[in-house]
Amino acid sequence: DIQMTQSPSTLSASVGDRVTITCRASQTISNWLAWYQQKPGKAPKLLIYKASRLESGVPSRFSGSGSGTEFILTISSLQPDDFATYYCQQYNSYSPYTFGQGTKLEIK
Amino acid sequence: QITLKESGPTLVKPTQTLTLTCTFSGFSLNTSAVGVGWIRQPPGKALEWLALIYWNGDKRYSPFLKTRLTITKDTSKNQVVLALTNMDPVDTATYYCVHTPEWLLSHFDYWGQGTLVTVSS
Numbered sequence: 001d002i003q004m005t006q007s008p009s010t011l012s013a014s015v016g017d018r019v020t021i022t023c024r025a026s027q028t029i030s031n032w033l034a035w036y037q038q039k040p041g042k043a044p045k046l047l048i049y050k051a052s053r054l055e056s057g058v059p060s061r062f063s064g065s066g067s068g069t070e071f072i073l074t075i076s077s078l079q080p081d082d083f084a085t086y087y088c089q090q091y092n093s094y095s096p097y098t099f100g101q102g103t104k105l106e107i108k
Numbered sequence: 109q110i111t112l113k114e115s116g117p118t119l120v121k122p123t124q125t126l127t128l129t130c131t132f133s134g135f136s137l138n139t140s141a142v143g144v145g146w147i148r149q150p151p152g153k154a155l156e157w158l159a160l161i162y163w164n165g166d167k168r169y170s171p172f173l174k175t176r177l178t179i180t181k182d183t184s185k186n187q188v189v190l191a192l193t194n195m196d197p198v199d200t201a202t203y204y205c206v207h208t209p210e211w212l213l214s215h216f217d218y219w220g221q222g223t224l225v226t227v228s229s
Contacts, residue, residue, distance in 0.1 A: 001171065034215035036155075043204055043219035044155065055217065087155055093212040096170050097157040 002026050002090050006100035012108040013078055021073045021103045023066075023088035031067045034089045037082075038102075044087060048073065083107050110134035112144070112205045112220035119226050120195050126225060130188040130205030137163050137183045143208040144181070144188040147216070148201040156201075161188060162211050197227045 003026040013019050023033065031051035036044035046055045048064035051071055061076040075082055088100040116128035128146070135142060145160035145168075159179040160168045169177050178191040192199065202222040208214035 032213055036216075043222050044216075045219070046215060046217045049215040049217070089155070089157075089215065091214050096168075096172075097214065099155040099157070101154045 002029060002092060002095045002098055004088055004090055004098050004100040006086075006088055006103045008103060009101065010104045010106060012106045014108045015078050015080055017078045019075050019078060019105065021086055021088075021105075023071045023073070023100050025069045025071075025090055028068045029090045029092040029095075032091045032093075033064075033066070033071050034091065035062075035064055035073045036087045036089065037084045038087065039084045047086075078105075110207055110218045112207060112218060114203060114205045114220045114223040116203075116223060116225070118224060119228065121229050122196055122227060124195050126190075126192045126195050126199070128190045128192075128203055128205075128223065128225075130190070130220060132186050132188070132205070132207065135207065137161075137181055137186070137188070139163055141209065141211040143211065143214060145206050145208065145214070145216070146179070146190045147204045147206055147219075148199075149204070149222075150198075150201040153201075158192075158203075159190060160208065160214060164211075166211070168212075195227045199225070200227045201225060 005024045033051045035048040038044040052064045063074045085102045085104045112132045143162040146158040161179045176193045202224045204222045205220040206216040207218040
């Protein structure tokens with residue numbers, strides 16, 4: 001199965017900062033990658049799919065990039081509502097779907 | 109508007125079988141490419157995909173749990189049922205029902221609120 005590794009595991013930032021979270025796949029997954037945001041006690045919310053496609057209703061300050069084995073989630077200007085845990089997920093058809101271990105975005 | 113809601117026991121004993129029902133609205137499992145699945149999350153840990161069933165009856169399971177999992181659908185009732193046999197305390201988790209709009213290459217665009225299942229004697 002394909003392993004997904006996120007970095008960093010924890011990220012401290014301030015409102016207005018530009019932040020990036022990296023997700024690496026143990027083998028190539030083309031652009032079959034999604035990003036989710038999860039707040040405490042809530043279900044995850046889809047932000048990005050197919051590596052760079054913004055889900056409907058998601059603010060444009062979120063963007064995704066990458067292909068193959070390395071992917072990046074960027075938040076261009078952090079807002080108070082963005083402090084949460086973020087997960088990447090690969091969905092290559094020849095492997096079970098797997099998630100990264102999560103990146104907790106904290107207020108500095 | 110797509111919604112999904114999980115239902116089932118909150119407490120099960122070790123060795124028992126867990127049966128969870130996902131009741132959904134806003135879409136049909138007769139629609140081409142659509143699928144419904146299950147993902148779980150142990151307390152304080154990451155997400156783990158378990159199973160998917162698609163509009164055409166195709167089923168996919170996590171290879172790590174395949175021998176213990178069964179997923180079925182009842183299109184007329186807009187329900188998907190997950191069974192997980194031989195429950196163990198490590199199976200304690202919040203179980204989420206999810207919708208995917210694409211066959212096989214599946215990201216999950218709608219999630220249920222989740223249901224916490226505790227395994228304890």
